[in-house]
Amino acid sequence: MSQDLPPAGGYGPVQYRRNLPPRGFRPSFYIFATLAVCSWGFYRIIDGSHEKKELAREKRWARIHLTPVLQAEEDRDMVRRVWAGERREEVLMKDVKDWKFGSVYHTDRFVRPTFVPTPSQITPGLPPQVVQKVED
Amino acid sequence: MASREPRFSQHVLVDAVPLPDDIPKVEEVGASSAPLLSAAFFIGARCRPYNDDYMKCKDESPGRGEIDCMREGRKVTRCAVSVIEDLRANCLGEFRLHWQCLETKNHQLWKCRKQEQGLNECVYKKLGLEKTIPGAPEGQIPIHLRTKVRYT
Numbered sequence: 001m002s003q004d005l006p007p008a009g010g011y012g013p014v015q016y017r018r019n020l021p022p023r024g025f026r027p028s029f030y031i032f033a034t035l036a037v038c039s040w041g042f043y044r045i046i047d048g049s050h051e052k053k054e055l056a057r058e059k060r061w062a063r064i065h066l067t068p069v070l071q072a073e074e075d076r077d078m079v080r081r082v083w084a085g086e087r088r089e090e091v092l093m094k095d096v097k098d099w100k101f102g103s104v105y106h107t108d109r110f111v112r113p114t115f116v117p118t119p120s121q122i123t124p125g126l127p128p129q130v131v132q133k134v135e136d
Numbered sequence: 137m138a139s140r141e142p143r144f145s146q147h148v149l150v151d152a153v154p155l156p157d158d159i160p161k162v163e164e165v166g167a168s169s170a171p172l173l174s175a176a177f178f179i180g181a182r183c184r185p186y187n188d189d190y191m192k193c194k195d196e197s198p199g200r201g202e203i204d205c206m207r208e209g210r211k212v213t214r215c216a217v218s219v220i221e222d223l224r225a226n227c228l229g230e231f232r233l234h235w236q237c238l239e240t241k242n243h244q245l246w247k248c249r250k251q252e253q254g255l256n257e258c259v260y261k262k263l264g265l266e267k268t269i270p271g272a273p274e275g276q277i278p279i280h281l282r283t284k285v286r287y288t
Contacts, residue, residue, distance in 0.1 A: 048286040054272060054279035055246050055287065061269050062245065065180030066172055068187040069216045071194070072209030073164055075202040076155070084153035109199030116149065 078112060085113070162210045165217055173243055174235040174252075175220055177267040178259055183215035219265075227258040245280070246287050252280060 024030075086102060093099045105111050155161075165172070172179075180187070190208040194201040223231045234251040241247035259265050272278055279285075 044286070051279065051286050054269075057272060058245055058269050058279055061180065061271075062173055062176035065176045065184075065187065068183075068190045068209075068212045069165060069172070069179065072190060072205075072212045075209055076162070076206060076213075079202050079206065080153070080155045081151050083156065084151055087153070107199075110202045112202075 079110070082110075082113065159206065160210060162213050163217055165213060165220065167220055170235040170239040170243065171220065171231070173238055173245070174231060174255070175216075175223055177269075178223065178263070178265045179216050179219045181265040181267065182219050183212065186211045186215045222263050223259065226262040227255060230255040230258045246285070249280065249285075256280075 090101055093101070103111060167175070186208070190205060190212045193205040193208045197204045230251070234248055234255045237248035237251045238245070245252065256267050267280060269278055269280070
């Protein structure tokens with residue numbers, strides 16, 4: 001009994017790959033191109049953040065220069081209001097015997113008023129111009 | 137939803153009683169935020185010593201600063217008023233352009249560089265005040281003088 005044998009000279013080569021031309025660039029090209037794009041982007045980001053820091057410094061210093069002006073005005077106004085309140089108290093309570101004038105706190109600190117006495121005609125829920133109308 | 141009704145009290149909180157006569161009168165600055173921001177670095181350039189004095193005084197008298205530092209506070213206000221009046225007298229056009237730009241550009245200084253440049257030049261020429269940002273890194277162009285910027 002004869003066996004199947006390869007043909008004389010062996011089999012021909014088997015085509016296991018598709019016969020297509022390689023597409024695009026070499027793979028390493030893509031790696032380096034990505035790196036280059038990313039580096040450029042990070043350079044822009046870092047540069048921008050440095051600039052942002054300087055802009056923030058500029059804004060901060062503009063506010064630092066303005067703070068004393070605003071604070072001085074605010075302090076003066078608060079002192080004026082507190083002293084006016086004390087004088088009002090003197091006028092209102094001048095007939096009361098043994099009335100102790102001035103701050104109610106046992107300290108020589110300047111205590112900003114927590115509560116401000118207001119007249120009673122505040123209508124809840126209505127803005128001032130409406131209140132005016134209601135009163136008229 | 138708020139369960140409380142709003143109470144408006146600003147119309148009864150007006151108190152026009154002036155300070156006692158033995159305290160010198162000061163004219164308040166009276167400028168709104170945009171002109172103040174526009175003038176901030178010139179106020180800083182001229183009034184830095186007064187400002188520092190005032191802040192030091194406030195720092196050294198905790199709790200009493202409001203009354204004890206009124207003298208320094210008056211100097212601060214007078215100096216700031218003098219700067220703004222000088223700006224108005226000498227560079228009104230540029231000043232106006234700059235602060236109106238700031239007003240429309242959300243008070244962002246970097247959006248009004250062109251107007252700021254005009255104002256800075258005018259103020260330096262006429263008043264001798266220069267805008268400097270303390271603490272900026274040396275060897276670099278200050279941010280307000282750069283022509284090549286990322287944020288424009």
